[in-house]
Amino acid sequence: MKVKEIANAKDANNLKVTRQEAIINLIENEHVGTQNELLKRLEEAGFAVTQATISRDIRELRLVKVANPGGSYHYEISKSNDNSLDSNKFYSIFTAGVNKVDYANNLVVVKCFTGLAQAVCATMDGMDWPGIVGTVSGDDTILVVMRDEYCAMELVQKLKEIR
Amino acid sequence: MKVKEIANAKDANNLKVTRQEAIINLIENEHVGTQNELLKRLEEAGFAVTQATISRDIRELRLVKVANPGGSYHYEISKSNDNSLDSNKFYSIFTAGVNKVDYANNLVVVKCFTGLAQAVCATMDGMDWPGIVGTVSGDDTILVVMRDEYCAMELVQKLKEIR
DNA sequence: GTATTTTATGCATAATTATGCTATGATAAA
DNA sequence: TTTATCATAGCATAATTATGCATAAAATAC
Numbered sequence: 001m002k003v004k005e006i007a008n009a010k011d012a013n014n015l016k017v018t019r020q021e022a023i024i025n026l027i028e029n030e031h032v033g034t035q036n037e038l039l040k041r042l043e044e045a046g047f048a049v050t051q052a053t054i055s056r057d058i059r060e061l062r063l064v065k066v067a068n069p070g071g072s073y074h075y076e077i078s079k080s081n082d083n084s085l086d087s088n089k090f091y092s093i094f095t096a097g098v099n100k101v102d103y104a105n106n107l108v109v110v111k112c113f114t115g116l117a118q119a120v121c122a123t124m125d126g127m128d129w130p131g132i133v134g135t136v137s138g139d140d141t142i143l144v145v146m147r148d149e150y151c152a153m154e155l156v157q158k159l160k161e162i163r
Numbered sequence: 164m165k166v167k168e169i170a171n172a173k174d175a176n177n178l179k180v181t182r183q184e185a186i187i188n189l190i191e192n193e194h195v196g197t198q199n200e201l202l203k204r205l206e207e208a209g210f211a212v213t214q215a216t217i218s219r220d221i222r223e224l225r226l227v228k229v230a231n232p233g234g235s236y237h238y239e240i241s242k243s244n245d246n247s248l249d250s251n252k253f254y255s256i257f258t259a260g261v262n263k264v265d266y267a268n269n270l271v272v273v274k275c276f277t278g279l280a281q282a283v284c285a286t287m288d289g290m291d292w293p294g295i296v297g298t299v300s301g302d303d304t305i306l307v308v309m310r311d312e313y314c315a316m317e318l319v320q321k322l323k324e325i326r
Numbered sequence: 327g328t329a330t331t332t333t334a335t336g337c338a339t340a341a342t343t344a345t346g347c348t349a350t351g352a353t354a355a356a
Numbered sequence: 357t358t359t360a361t362c363a364t365a366g367c368a369t370a371a372t373t374a375t376g377c378a379t380a381a382a383a384t385a386c
Binding site: 016050052053 | 338
């Protein structure tokens with residue numbers, strides 16, 4: 001295979017990717033209500049595709065159309081995408097960021113290295129564990145409110161196993 | 164106004180509400196891919212409406228259709244962090260900002276849309292409710308320490324009424 | 327090299343969803 | 357009471373979105 005062909009291939013491959021990136025950018029920065037609107041915006045940005053392609057992009061990106069309070073619609077990134085947090089990802093963030101885990105009553109305290117609490121907390125929220133009523137995190141500490149003391153104990157046990 | 168009329172009014176009013184509750188239930192428990200599918204399920208559950216009505220329900224409930232990894236689609240509840248407070252003058256900061264309220268023991272956890280916890284917390288502090296010992300708020304969660312569990316329960320009840 | 331498979335996309339159209347108009351019944355006002 | 361206003365939902369249809377089929381180009385296999 002010639003070098004130029006490789007280049008073309010990469011360009012072609014990137015085309016879809018960059019277009020999809022552009023789509024995400026667009027819907028994050030303005031209210032796009034229909035695929036045709038998106039089509040026009042993309043055209044302006046130099047991406048000439050048909051509505052069919054955009055429909056497929058939207059499926060691949062798992063974008064969703066949601067109602068505005070006013071009655072119109074706009075596309076946005078599905079928040080359920082963020083939930084696709086596999087345990088592996090959690091483990092690495094957790095082991096990297098957590099210093100100490102303890103509990104008192106129905107409260108679990110997760111001590112993190114400074115600045116990492118937010119990240120670890122977000123990851124923990126994403127795991128959607130049973131028994132968690134809510135979480136607050138500061139700079140280096142996460143406070144996890146559990147339904148009861150037993151849940152707290154269980155969680156601490158689980159977390160200690162991970163480390 | 165006669166008693167019967169009141170009853171009818173309430174029934175009529177509840178019809179939409181209970182139907183929408185049924186819709187939420189349905190989409191949470193099985194994969195509903197289209198509004199027609201939903202229509203059939205609702206029929207089975209005793210709600211005879213047309214697709215148009217379902218479309219409107221979906222708009223009101225702000226449900227979204229999202230792609231499954233397999234290529235099909237299903238409806239789900241939007242986890243949209245709608246921070247567009249300004250767009251809706253009808254709602255108070257509380258209804259706009261609060262997502263979920265729960266408690267465990269003497270702690271009340273108020274889950275807010277990201278970034279709104281501070282604002283909501285300030286509003287709550289200003290209300291000067293009885294039984295509140297103190298509040299802490301992170302990015303999206305407020306932790307309210309109550310005098311005791313009974314107070315916590317009461318507060319949660321009050322907050323749920325507001326929403 | 328050629329053949330085969332895969333990927334991206336357009337076109338036309340099917341499938342799905344949203345909405346203007348209207349009717350009906352409830353609520354509020356006069 | 358009578359009239360006006362408001363909310364719900366059906367019907368028909370417009371608007372929007374998804375997809376089967378075809379094509380081209382690229383990746384892979386032979």
